[in-house]
Structure formats: structure tokens, C-alpha cells
Amino acid sequence: MMLYAFPIDDPLRPFTLFFEWVLAFICFELGVVFIVKYKKHRETKYKQELAYASIFLGFAILWFCFIPADYYAGNSVIRDYLTNTGFTALITGAFLFIFFTERQQKFFFKKYFFTLVYMGLWTIYIAYIFIDISVIDSLNWILVGVFGISFVLFLLDISKRMKTKRDVKVTMFRFMATFVVFACGYVLTIDVSLDLLGLRGRLVGSILLLGSFIAIALQFLRLPPFYMLDWKQQVEDIYVIDKAGVCLFQKSYTEKPKAVDDNLVTSALSSVNYILQEMTAAKTEGQSTLKKGDKNITIFTSELVNGVVISKEENYLISYNLKNFIQTFEAIYRRILMDWNGDSKVFQPAENIIDKIFSK
Amino acid sequence: MVSQGEALVELQFLGYMIPVILGIELGVYFFYQFWKNRDTKLRLNRILLSYGSFTMLMVIGALFQVTNRLFFGSANDILAKIGFFAIFLAPIGFMIFIIIKESARLINLKLARAITLASVTPIILLFLLGMQNLLFRLSIIITGLNAFFVIAYQLKLIRVSMGAIHHRVIQIFVGELLALSSLIFAANVVFSFIPIPPETFFFIGIGLLSSGFLIMFWAANDFPPFYEFDWRANLQKLFIIDQKNSQFLYARDFSKKIDSATSSEAKERDKLRDDLFSGAIAGIENMLSTITDSSKQKLSEINQGDAFILLEYGGKAPNLITFALVVKKDLSSLRHFLQTVKNQFESFFAGILKNLDTLELTGNTSRLFETFDIVVNSMMTEGVR
Numbered sequence: 215m216m217l218y219a220f221p222i223d224d225p226l227r228p229f230t231l232f233f234e235w236v237l238a239f240i241c242f243e244l245g246v247v248f249i250v251k252y253k254k255h256r257e258t259k260y261k262q263e264l265a266y267a268s269i270f271l272g273f274a275i276l277w278f279c280f281i282p283a284d285y286y287a288g289n290s291v292i293r294d295y296l297t298n299t300g301f302t303a304l305i306t307g308a309f310l311f312i313f314f315t316e317r318q319q320k321f322f323f324k325k326y327f328f329t330l331v332y333m334g335l336w337t338i339y340i341a342y343i344f345i346d347i348s349v350i351d352s353l354n355w356i357l358v359g360v361f362g363i364s365f366v367l368f369l370l371d372i373s374k375r376m377k378t379k380r381d382v383k384v385t386m387f388r389f390m391a392t393f394v395v396f397a398c399g400y401v402l403t404i405d406v407s408l409d410l411l412g413l414r415g416r417l418v419g420s421i422l423l424l425g426s427f428i429a430i431a432l433q434f435l436r437l438p439p440f441y442m443l444d445w446k447q448q449v450e451d452i453y454v455i456d457k458a459g460v461c462l463f464q465k466s467y468t469e470k471p472k473a474v475d476d477n478l479v480t481s482a483l484s485s486v487n488y489i490l491q492e493m494t495a496a497k498t499e500g501q502s503t504l505k506k507g508d509k510n511i512t513i514f515t516s517e518l519v520n521g522v523v524i525s526k527e528e529n530y531l532i533s534y535n536l537k538n539f540i541q542t543f544e545a546i547y548r549r550i551l552m553d554w555n556g557d558s559k560v561f562q563p564a565e566n567i568i569d570k571i572f573s574k
Numbered sequence: 575m576v577s578q579g580e581a582l583v584e585l586q587f588l589g590y591m592i593p594v595i596l597g598i599e600l601g602v603y604f605f606y607q608f609w610k611n612r613d614t615k616l617r618l619n620r621i622l623l624s625y626g627s628f629t630m631l632m633v634i635g636a637l638f639q640v641t642n643r644l645f646f647g648s649a650n651d652i653l654a655k656i657g658f659f660a661i662f663l664a665p666i667g668f669m670i671f672i673i674i675k676e677s678a679r680l681i682n683l684k685l686a687r688a689i690t691l692a693s694v695t696p697i698i699l700l701f702l703l704g705m706q707n708l709l710f711r712l713s714i715i716i717t718g719l720n721a722f723f724v725i726a727y728q729l730k731l732i733r734v735s736m737g738a739i740h741h742r743v744i745q746i747f748v749g750e751l752l753a754l755s756s757l758i759f760a761a762n763v764v765f766s767f768i769p770i771p772p773e774t775f776f777f778i779g780i781g782l783l784s785s786g787f788l789i790m791f792w793a794a795n796d797f798p799p800f801y802e803f804d805w806r807a808n809l810q811k812l813f814i815i816d817q818k819n820s821q822f823l824y825a826r827d828f829s830k831k832i833d834s835a836t837s838s839e840a841k842e843r844d845k846l847r848d849d850l851f852s853g854a855i856a857g858i859e860n861m862l863s864t865i866t867d868s869s870k871q872k873l874s875e876i877n878q879g880d881a882f883i884l885l886e887y888g889g890k891a892p893n894l895i896t897f898a899l900v901v902k903k904d905l906s907s908l909r910h911f912l913q914t915v916k917n918q919f920e921s922f923f924a925g926i927l928k929n930l931d932t933l934e935l936t937g938n939t940s941r942l943f944e945t946f947d948i949v950v951n952s953m954m955t956e957g958v959r
Contacts, residue, residue, distance in 0.1 A: 227576075228584070232591070243595075286581065479865050482861040490878040501879070502877060502879065503875075503877045504877075505873065505874045505875045505876075506862050507871020507874075511862065511865075
């Protein structure tokens with residue numbers, strides 16, 4: 215049973231109203247920011263930004279409903295109606311988040327597992343709004359639990375594909391810290407806390423929520439987009455070429471038969487690289503990229519060999535990994551490369567390194 | 575239970591918070607854009623600090639005024655003074671960052687410096703003599719003059735800039751005008767010269783202010799570094815190549831001055847190098863088409879260490895004409911320059927390009943296009959739109 219009387223009429227009312235309004239508006243803005251970001255990368259098939267946008271917009275609608283419900287609604291029927299509308303928006307936002315993230319990647323058991331589970335619960339939730347509204351509070355918590363599990367799995371999946379272990383640890387730590395703050399803020403704003411702590415608790419909760427939302431948005435913005443993380447899917451061919459243009463090692467990740475011999479390809483690529491260096495008076499070592507329609511050629515020129523990746527798109531992770539691979543290759547085969555007798559079989563073990571880095 | 579009147583005041587305040595949040599975010603975003611581009615060490619990027627501080631000060635000043643009107647019936651002298659202080663400081667905040675020698679092309683620096691300095695007078699008088707004093711009211715003219723400089727500077731900037739920045743500066747200016755037009759509605763809320771409920775005017779004003787800020791946000795999104803006056807320094811070479819015959823039609827080395835006194839031997843050497851470049855571009859294009867199995871798609875950009883080769887392809891001549899621009903930095907304005915070169919070349923030599931194959935049989939075609947120097951020179955001196 216509710217002890218606190220609505221609409222809120224308390225000396226702290228202007229302050230809580232102000233912070234909750236700012237909170238709702240900033241959540242709305244963050245949703246729009248992610249939609250704009252999504253539109254920028256619309257040509258890629260990834261919907262990661264739409265997932266983030268749905269969750270922020272869900273929260274924005276929740277708070278835009280809470281404000282009239284708690285501060286202006288004349289009776290409990292209107293308040294309940296507004297509150298339930300807000301919760302439905304949030305739950306729908308969470309559902310869209312799960313759907314858009316699972317669309318790209320399987321997180322658990324099978325693809326769309328969480329989407330199906332959540333959709334089932336969401337349908338029950340909607341049905342109970344009309345059948346017995348008193349049950350939906352418990353359902354809310356189950357939905358929060360399912361969303362929480364899927365979100366943690368999503369974070370684990372995205373972390374696994376990051377460049378270094380440190381990146382993973384830092385990302386996870388930051389997210390967890392932010393979620394602790396978020397959870398505290400949320401608990402302080404629910405009706406039970408209002409009964410126990412009064413409006414002061416809700417004010418603190420709103421401020422914590424505002425801070426955590428901004429922090430979460432910053433974390434999301436820092437997360438690399440899926441199309442970047444899926445760089446392995448974009449790699450088609452890898453070549454290691456000596457300074458004379460001879461192919462030392464080649465690996466293809468496409469099934470298309472080759473029209474041209476590998477040695478001809480590597481000679482041509484070496485010539486291109488050499489011509490470009492001459493034309494632009496560039497340094498003899500470093501990175502070059504050539505864009506040609508939907509093909510991208512990344513060349514890393516090192517001291518003894520050149521590495522080339524032909525890919526579908528330009529991606530800094532390809533350049534980063536090519537550089538790493540060529541430097542490792544050079545370190546392992548330095549002595550052989552200095553005095554190479556023309557037998558390319560000696561470089562076959564490099565396939566293990568290449569598979570470790572580039573294999574899909 | 576709050577009364578209807580109190581609720582209306584609350585709603586007005588909450589409504590006004592929308593442009594306030596947008597304005598503060600916009601200001602912070604401009605500062606962030608400046609910080610992001612700090613490595614370029616381009617002094618003209620300070621315009622971002624000007625935009626940021628102007629927006630922030632204006633919006634914060636107006637917030638104090640609105641708070642004073644809504645909650646204190648405009649009777650709180652301190653809030654009013656703080657509000658006016660921020661508003662009068664806004665044009666100073668704009669000018670202070672851009673009175674630098676790089677702006678000499680746009681404004682009279684000495685005059686701008688003097689007026690900016692004099693703009694402090696109304697602020698001092700505001701606190702010394704108060705808002706009702708005649709001297710203070712007269713001194714507002716100086717702030718008006720400074721505001722005129724702010725507008726004049728931006729108009730000049732629109733005329734001088736080109737490419738992406740040109741469009742962004744126009745958008746920011748339009749956003750500013752829209753945001754400032756809300757002042758008319760704000761004035762009606764206070765003076766009621768049109769007999770319509772002030773709340774209606776207030777909310778229309780909020781709509782205009784927010785729309786203005788949104789346009790500015792759109793323009794500020796990924797604002798490119800301010801290379802506009804330095805774009806010429808990033809140009810290295812321009813080649814216009816007939817791909818079919820692997821021969822250059824026009825070449826220009828921007829690092830050298832066109833000099834009729836250059837020895838014929840040197841000219842011959844340059845021509846040979848240009849021929850090699852033309853062949854190389856055509857060769858690279860062909861080799862990559864074979865390697866990547868993508869003959870229908872064209873090479874669009876080559877990044878080689880510290881240099882870039884931007885490529886555009888003609889569409890009007892029967893022969894495939896390639897326009898290659900070697901630059902130090904990949905700037906959108908340089909891509910725009912190359913597109914303009916392409917358009918100018920194709921329209922200037924439309925007749926010749928149609929019969930290029932026939933003409934090539936008769937001898938050195940590159941001499942036919944030497945007059946294009948005049949067009950390129952004019953683009954270099956006057957800029958391109």
C-alpha cells in the first residue's frame with residue numbers, strides 16, 4: 215500500500231521536477247544521437263546504434279510519463295495509466311535492444327534466443343495489463359532480469375573481440391561501475407523508496423540516474439561498432455611479398471577461383487607500391503591504402519617484406535593486425551629473409567600465425 | 575496541491591529548459607570540436623571557441639532573466655544583473671578568440687579590438703550605476719556595435735570560405751539568426767505590444783530558439799578543421815589524364831611558379847615526369863582491376879604515407895578522363911576543388927574532348943589544354959564554391 219500522496223507536493227518538488235525533466239530530455243537526446251549515428255552508417259547492415267537508441271528512448275518515454283503521473287495527475291487511475299504507459303515503452307525499448315543486438319550475433323544457445331524469451335514475457339505483460347494489473351509489478355522484475363542477462367552476454371561478446379585484454383577489463387569495469395550507480399539511482403526513485411525516504415531519496419536517485427545515463431551513453435559511444443569488430447569477415451586475401459615482388463606467402467579467405475597467378479599479383483602490387491612511393495615521395499616504410507569501389511587494398515611496407523590485405527572495406531583493425539602480423543613474420547623469419555634461397559615452403563608455418571589473427 | 579497558475583509557471587520553466595540544455599550542450603560541443611582539432615594547430619579553429627562561448631553566455635544570460643520573470647516577477651535585481659552581464663559578455667566572448675592576425679582578411683583588427691575593449695563599459699556601468707541609469711542604457715550601443723562586428727565577421731567568413739566549411743558556416747549563421755529571432759517573442763512576453771497571451775509567445779519563442787540551436791548542432795557535427803585559408807598550401811600536383819591513350823592532357827605542379835623563363839630542358843624533363851605519372855595512374859588502375867576483379871569500379875583515393883592522391887573521373891567526354899590531385903592532407907575542400915576542376919575542364923573543352931581521338935593523331939594534345947592554367951589560376955586566387 216502506498217503511503218506517499220500524489221501528486222507530489224513537497225518543498226523539494228521544484229528540484230526533483232527539474233532533475234527528472236532534465237533526465238528525461240537528456241535520455242531522449244541520447245536516443246536521437248544514436249539514431250543519427252545509425253543513419254551515418256546505414257549502408258552497413260549493422261543495427262547496433264538502433265539498439266542503443268531504443269533503450270534510451272524507452273527510458274525517455276518512461277520519465278516523460280512519470281512526470282505528469284507523479285506531479286500533475288489528479289487521481290490514481292490517471293497516474294496508473296501514465297505509469298503503465300511509461301513501463302510499456304521501456305519494456306518495448308529493451309525488447310528492441312535485444313532484437314537488434316541478437317540480429318548481429320548469437321549470444322547464448324541459439325540466435326534470437328533472448329528475443330524469443332523476452333517477446334513471450336512481453337506478450338504476457340501486455341495481456342496482464344488488461345487482465346490483472348496487480349501482477350505486472352512482478353513481471354517487470356522478470357523482464358529486467360532477462361534483459362540484464364542478455365546485456366551482460368552482449369558486453370562479454372563485444373569485449374572478446376576487442377584488441378587487447380586490457381580493453382576488455384577496462385570496458386567491463388566501467389560498465390559494471392556505471393550499472394551499480396544506475397541500479398542505486400533506479401531503486402531510490404521507485405514508490406517503495408519514496409515511502410521510506412521521502413522526496414530527498416528520489417532527488418538523489420534522479421541525480422544518480424542522470425549521471426549514470428550520461429556515463430552509459432559515453433561507454434556506448436566508446437564501444438567499437440560491430441562492422442569494425444567484424445573486420446575478419448571483410449578480409450579476402452593476404453599476401454606477404456619480398457622487396458623484389460616475389461610472393462613469399464599467400465592466404466585467401468574467398469572461395470572464388472583466382473584469375474591471375476599469385477606471383478603476378480604480388481609483382482603488380484609491389485610495382486604499385488613502388489610507383490606510389492616515387493610519385494608522392496613518401497617514406498619507404500609505413501602504411502598505404504587504395505580504395506577502389508567496394509575493394510580496399512591495405513599495404514604495410516616493412517624493412518624486409520611488404521604485407522598486403524585485400525578487403526571489402528577499409529578498417530583500422532585490418533591495418534592494425536596486418537602491421538602486427540608483418541612485424542611478427544619479419545621477427546620470426548629475419549635470418550631466412552636475409553639470405554633466402556627462393557624456397558617458399560619455408561614460410562608455410564606462418565599459416566598458423568595468420569589463422570590465429572585473421573581466421574573467421 | 576499546486577495551483578493552475580503555479581503549474582503554468584513550472585511548465586514555462588521546464589519548456590525553457592529545453593533550449594537551455596541544447597544551448598549548453600552546443601557550447602560544450604563547440605569546445606570539444608576545438609579540442610579534437612587542436613593537433614592541427616590552426617589558429618582559425620578558434621572560431622569554434624567563439625561560437626561556443628557566445629552560445630553559452632547568451633543562453634545562460636537568458637536563463638537568469640527567465641527565472642527572474644517567472645519566479646520573482648522580474649523584481650530580483652541580482653538575477654537581472656547576472657543575466658545582463660552574461661548577455662553583454664557574449665559578443666565579447668565571440669570576438670576575443672578571433673582577434674588574431676589570421677582574421678585580418680575579414681575584419682579591421684584595430685577597430686575590432688577597440689570596440690571589444692569598449693564593450694566592457696556597459697558591464698561596468700551595469701554594476702556601478704544600475705539598470706535604470708541613462709548612461710548605462712546609452713552604453714548598450716557599444717555592445718550593439720560589437721554585435722554588428724560579430725555578424726559582419728560571419729558574413730565575411732561565409733564569402734571567403736569554401737567547400738564543407740562554407741556550408742557549415744552558413745548553417746551556423748542561419749541557426750543563430752533563427753535563435754536570435756526568438757528575442758522578438760521574448761520582448762513581447764515582457765512588454766506585451768501584441769495582445770496575445772504571453773505564454774503563447776513564450777512557447778513560440780522557445781520553439782524558434784530550440785530550432786536555431788538544432789540547426790547549429792547539425793552544422794557543428796564533425797566540424798572539419800579550419801584549413802580554408804590554407805587549403806592552397808596542401809595542393810601538390812594536378813594531373814588530367816586521358817586513360818584510353820594513357821597520356822596526360824594537363825599537368826600542374828603547385829609547388830612551382832609558372833615561369834616562361836624556365837629552360838626548355840627543364841620543361842621537357844617535367845613533361846617526361848608527367849607522362850610517367852599519367853601512365854602510372856592508368857597502370858595502377860588496370861592492375862588493381864585485374865587483382866581485385868572489379869573493372870567496373872574506379873579507384874577513388876590512394877593514401878601513401880604522408881600524401882594522398884584524390885581521383886575523379888569525367889563523364890562527359892567519350893574517352894575516360896581521370897583527374898588526379900596529389901595533396902598533403904585529405905580535406906573535403908580539396909575534394910571539392912578537384913570536382914570543380916573536373917566540371918570546369920569538361921565544360922571549357924567540351925568540343926575538343928568530343929574529338930580527342932582524332933586530335934591525338936595530329937600531335938601533342940597537351941598544348942591544346944595549356945590555357946586551362948588561366949582557369950586554375952582564377953580558382954586559386956578567388957577560391958571555389
